[in-house]
Amino acid sequence: MRAIRSLTTVAPGILFVEGPASNWTVFHGDGRVELVDCGYPADRLLVEESIRAAGLDLSALARIIVTHGHSDHLGAGRVWSERYGVEVLAAEDELPNVRREVTEQVTVGDLLPFALRPGTIPWAVAAIRAGGLGEVGVPAAQPITVDVLELSTGHRLELLPTPGHTTGHACFFEPDAEALITGDALVTGHALLADDGELQQLPSFFHHDADRAEASARRLSLCDARWVLPGHGPAVRL
Numbered sequence: 001m002r003a004i005r006s007l008t009t010v011a012p013g014i015l016f017v018e019g020p021a022s023n024w025t026v027f028h029g030d031g032r033v034e035l036v037d038c039g040y041p042a043d044r045l046l047v048e049e050s051i052r053a054a055g056l057d058l059s060a061l062a063r064i065i066v067t068h069g070h071s072d073h074l075g076a077g078r079v080w081s082e083r084y085g086v087e088v089l090a091a092e093d094e095l096p097n098v099r100r101e102v103t104e105q106v107t108v109g110d111l112l113p114f115a116l117r118p119g120t121i122p123w124a125v126a127a128i129r130a131g132g133l134g135e136v137g138v139p140a141a142q143p144i145t146v147d148v149l150e151l152s153t154g155h156r157l158e159l160l161p162t163p164g165h166t167t168g169h170a171c172f173f174e175p176d177a178e179a180l181i182t183g184d185a186l187v188t189g190h191a192l193l194a195d196d197g198e199l200q201q202l203p204s205f206f207h208h209d210a211d212r213a214e215a216s217a218r219r220l221s222l223c224d225a226r227w228v229l230p231g232h233g234p235a236v237r238l
């Protein structure tokens with residue numbers, strides 16, 4: 001059974017959710033909810049559960065902001081966009097991937113050379129069962145056109161372009177909580193990594209452009225951050 005691994009209250013109105021295989025952050029306030037990322041498609045009910053843990057329900061969901069267009073971050077965004085008109089936003093360079101006009105995502109073929117690596121096949125099977133190969137693209141997704149997003153919950157998010165994992169991958173920094181959402185630019189765990197809780201990069205075959213991903217990870221300044229909220233693995237308090 002899929003279950004939330006952990007919930008961390010980072011600051012008032014900021015709930016970090018460590019999901020079964022990927023993470024999301026619930027921003028809440030003024031009766032509204034905005035999400036950064038939303039797990040796999042199969043995590044739809046867990047996202048709803050995490051919104052209830054914040055004292056609200058799905059009707060409060062105003063917007064989903066995604067770090068990038070991979071299926072373990074876009075989750076059920078397409079369903080909520082089409083069914084309830086929830087807005088989905090991404091960095092402008094990531095929009096083609098979020099809309100699935102292009103697909104920058106590891107394929108079964110990409111994984112074949114690594115199939116003998118311990119954990120690869122179980123991970124791939126779990127990812128497929130979680131909807132990883134489903135139709136997750138959000139045709140109505142819109143670009144982020146500002147450097148600082150003002151959320152309806154009263155929070156602010158600074159956009160930090162971190163290309164490489166995908167062409168338009170972005171991290172987000174919430175300055176009041178000093179919380180850095182790193183998406184897949186830096187993670188603290190993954191089924192295919194030694195699970196030591198350290199900040200690290202995903203295996204290079206996950207990156208669309210591994211050199212750019214490494215340069216982005218190096219450029220990402222942690223010095224202002226009190227919290228790092230990764231796309232995979234637990235939150236880190238610095």
Ligand SMILES: [Zn+2]
Binds near residue numbers: 068
């Ligand atoms: Zn990814």
